[in-house]
Amino acid sequence: MSRWVDAWYRGAGWLKVLIPLEWLYKSIVVRRRRAYMSGRKRAQRLPVPVIVVGNITLGGTGKSPLVAWLGRWLSEQGRRPGIVSRGYGGKAPHYPFQVGVEASVDQSGDEPLMLAQQTGLPVVVDPDRPRGAWALVEAGCDIVIADDGLQHLALGRDLELVVVDGQRGFGNARCLPAGPLREPLSRLGEVDAVIVNGEPAKTLPQPGYRMQxxxxxxxxxxxxxxxxxxxxxxxxxxxxxxxxxxxxxxxxxxxxxxxxxxxxxxxxxxxxxxxxxxxxxxxxxxxxxxxxxxxxxxxxxxxxxxxxxxHPESAFIDWLQTRLETLQSATREVSNG
Incomplete structure (x- = not known):
């Protein structure tokens, strides 16, 4: 895999032969998203807010540290957050599977166990994200953080946060398999906020909040x-x-x-x-x-x-506080409706 990643980020010429496959991949991704947006496919909504933290590239961007920060920050605000994850690399005995701090990494996957240890919050892994998120609600969580959930559209969401690696950016800006993008760059214009990890080496197509x-x-x-x-x-x-x-x-x-x-x-x-x-x-x-x-x-x-x-910049924290207050007000109106 490292050979592919190196090629994507240095713009290797031989990747051009994969452009027809990129077109096919991109058309599938776009059609799938349109199906959910039009209502032909229905996302499952929860009775609590859902914040998705993800990225549009393969490879590390600093997403997990932001998930950990968000969980701790929400707890400080008096909320009861929980984290739902795919649990990549793990094979649990059953799903949904709650990850304790002493769980086996072979069952939970590495990132969910790390998040459980770093935050002390309820962490559930489940390939079926909506089912895993419901388990958190049933356990008493009043807000759900979906780790790496941007492309898992079956789970309804109230906020979408995308983390971008400032140093690497988007490589050759092509979708898989010709480049590192899971979705076209235009997707950045549809999310609620872009968070840039580190100083951007190049001008990004969408302005974002800074994070260190x-x-x-x-x-x-x-x-x-x-x-x-x-x-x-x-x-x-x-x-x-x-x-x-x-x-x-x-x-x-x-x-x-x-x-x-x-x-x-x-x-x-x-x-x-x-x-x-x-x-x-x-x-x-x-x-x-x-x-x-x-x-x-x-x-x-x-x-x-x-x-x-x-450590996200203060402007992002202020923006997030305002958005959550708006969501809370909307939820109260629906409940009283």
Whole structure:
């Protein structure tokens, strides 16, 4: 997969032979969306607001940190949020499946387990998103966050938030398989807000709110003890593992923090084994929080995690507060109607 991603983002010429397949893919995507918009297919609506957080590209954009931030922020506002996810990479014994903080990553998938641990909120995985979202409502949640749910149109939504990687943008701006886009770029004009992770390297087709991923602390993988980001509790030379959609962003962050890294990029959702953490030297091994949930069962004493948090700009927070108040007022009017 990495060969394809590299080709999409550097604009490899050989991808032009795939343009006929891109046209076919794009026509299917557009027809499907029109079917829901016209009412020929009906999305399931919940009695509580649904906020979808997604992206229109394959690969990492910083979506999961925004989901975690949103869940914590809503809790601070006095709401009872829950998170529904597909649970990619996991195979639960039943669905809907509620993810506890000690759940098996083989059952939940990596991102849902990470979100459960980071937020302490109810997290449900289910390939049937509406069914999973209903399970959250029945558990007492008064607002649902759909993680990576932009293209899952069967679940009705009140707000659509799209996260864009400012550094990588949209590659060659083509749809699959000729490019990284899940949907045409015109889709950005239909969502409620675009959130740009980091400084945009190029002018984006749709203005957006800014978001930064800030390193918070170093965490020892085996015992969970955290240390200040300014003082790494290990040598400055490390092995850096990243089985995420955009490994180079993680590597750049480590270098910015003063580490001399040996890079080990892996496929997104890589299935780790103990051998991935073993090297011929005794250098520390540093990884992302997403990879850590898979590596903890066989971690050794020199495994460390860099935890990061999303920090959206204040203008986005103000906008979100206003939109949620509007939704709440509309819900009250319907209830009293």
């Amino acid at each position: 991923l800030r390193p918070m602390h170093w965490r020892h993988l085996m015992d969970g003890v955290c240390y200040p980001i300014e003082k790494p509790p290990f040598s400055s030379s490390v092995h850096a593992l990243a089985g995420i959609g955009h490994p180079s962003r993680f590597f750049t962050t480590l270098e910015t923090l003063g580490l001399d890294i040996e890079k080990h990029p892996l496929a997104d959702h890589h299935h780790f084994s103990a051998g991935d953490l073993r090297f011929d030297d005794e250098l520390p091994v540093v990884m992302t929080a997403k990879d850590a949930v898979k590596c903890r069962p066989f971690a050794h004493r020199n495994c460390w995690v860099l935890d990061v948090e999303a």
